Amino acid sequence: MGSQGPPLKDMLHDEDPRLLAELKSRSRELAFEDPLDDLIDRIGDARFVLIGEASHGTSEYYSWRARLSQRLIVEKGFSFVGVEGDWPDCYAVNRFVKGYADGGDHARDVLKRFNRWPTWMWANWEVVAFATWLRAHNERLPVGHRVGFYGLDVYSLWESLDAVLIHLRQYHQQAVPAAMKAMACLHPFERDPQNYAMSLRYVSEDCEDEVVRVLRELQLARPDFPDDVESHFNAEQNALAAVGAERYYRTMIQNDDSSWNVRDTHMTDTLDRLLVHYGPTSKAIVWEHNTHVGDARATDMAEAGMVNVGQLVRSRQGRDDCFIVGFSGYGGEVIAGDYWGAPMEAMSVPAARDGSWEHLLHSADPMDRLVLTSDLRDVPEFRRRRGHRAIGVVYHPDRERWGNYVPTDLINRYDALIAFEQTSALHPLHLNERSLVEPPETYPYAL
Known part of the structure; x- marks a missing residue:
């Protein structure tokens, strides 16, 4: 996750005491008592709040992201949370937090179903705590006003087709043959997207037409389901996820930058459809890695022709609304x-490493801090690009000297940065991808 930064010798090393003093005075200590008040005030009436993370495995990013989301939901009426996860798995969480009869009684039981590597990304105690809180919050709301939880990502080709087929067999028997034809086309690849992508290196025939036909058949029928208003919406989203996944895997083998753009465009399109589903006054929270939510135009991603969710939302909706x-x-x-x-x-x-935003913040004051980036705008040195650490699901700490840093114009990439001095590891539900572990002593993380 994230691009490699410039060599160490090319990074900025200025530790001017005056610059450090300016950074300290223009940021806020992340104290325990009401630390997010200034941030909530600055968010104002924005319709979209995109909340990042510098890794997929850090406890503080998950728990503080949840704390901010709670306040946005309670104080500002946000409608749903969209995350960097697959639609089918996250829709099960949505059923749970909204109290559907088939949603289950315990968040842990729902989240332990996440069995695709990396399982810890959503199957962790920090997300259990948030989902449990959201379920309790929703129980106080009318059914039609409950806050949702959805996956925006694009990996679920087979899983989404499975869900569509179940829906069609129940409600649209005439469309079942189209779904079966798509499944038959994909059958030789043994539900392995790598096998599908690799096969296209040697043969030109793909399954695009078959998967798109499933979506078209489904869109022809839009019946009402008074007992479950999300049933058809869920099926259509699964069909769209399958189309997006097929396109993603087809482009992945040819060009990494193109597949990145397919993925982030799909996530943004899904976000837009959720807003339509929730209505004209709906408001969205997004949880994704910094490399997805931080505006790509403020990094070296732009030079590579890459776009991301943050850039697309700002472009489509206006910067003031995001x-x-x-x-x-x-x-x-x-x-x-x-x-x-x-x-x-x-x-x-x-x-x-020296010269990075993380190192500059540490040198200014080794404390957890909130930076509202517009407060830095009138200092020229803060408008320069510096390395900003990005850790993905694969990580090699010994190689940080050469990678893991994205050259970043902080002021234009984010509206705010929450910076921690020391972080702790996330708390997975699974000990070794199979065995479940008990909640740690710090659960439920002040939620």
């Missing part, structure tokens, strides 16, 4: 894998 919050950490621990599909492990995160 507020972006990033996260960072100077050092600590993180849950990640040594390679794709590797067992999860807690890894040490070394002190941030």
Whole structure:
């Protein structure tokens, strides 16, 4: 996740005491008592609040993101949370938090169903705490006004087609043959997207037409379901996810930048459809990695022709209607894998390298801090690009000298940055991808 930054020798090293004093005076200590008041005030009436994370395995990013989301939901009436997760898995969480009869009674039971690597990304105690809180909050609201939880991502080709087929067999028997034809086309690839993508290197025939036909058949019928208003919407979203996933895997093998753009455009389109589903006054919270929510135009991603969710939302909706919050950490621990599909492990995160935003914040004042980036705008030195750490699900701490930093114009990438001095590892539900663990002593993380 994230692009490699410039070599260490090219990074900024200025530690001018006056610059550090300016940064300290223009940021706020993240004290325990009402630390988010200033941030809530600055968000104002924005319809979109995009909340990032500098890794997919850091406890503080998840728990503080949840705290901010709680306040946005309670105080500002936000309608749903859209996350960097697949639609089918996250829709099960949506059923739980809205109290549907088939949604289950315990958040842990719902989230432990996330069995695609990296399981810890959503199957963790921090998300259990938030989902449990959201269920209790929704129980006090009328059914039609309950806050949802949805996956915006694009990986669920087979899982989404499975869900569509179940829906069609129940409500649209005439469209079942189209779904079966799509499944038959994909059958030789054994439900492995890598097999599907790799096959297109050697043969030109793909399953695009078959998957698109399923969506068209489904869109022809839009019946009312008075007992479950989301049933048809869910099926259509699964069909759209399957179309997006097929396109993503088809482009992935040819061009990484193009597949990135397919993915982030799909996530933004899904966000737009959710807003239509919830109505003209709806408001959206988004949880994704900094590399997705932080405006790509303020990084080196733009030079590579890449777009992301933050850029697209700002472009489509207007900058004043979109507020972006990033996260960072100077050092600590993180849950990640040594390679794709590797067992999860807690890894040490070394002190941030010289010249990075993390190092500058540490040098200014080694405390957890909130930075409202517009407060930095009139200082020229703060408008320069610096490295900003980005850790993905695969991580090698010993290679930080050469990578893991995205050159970032902080003022234009985010509207706010929450910076931690030391972070701790996320708390997975699964000990080794299969065995479940009990909640840690710090659960439920002040939620």
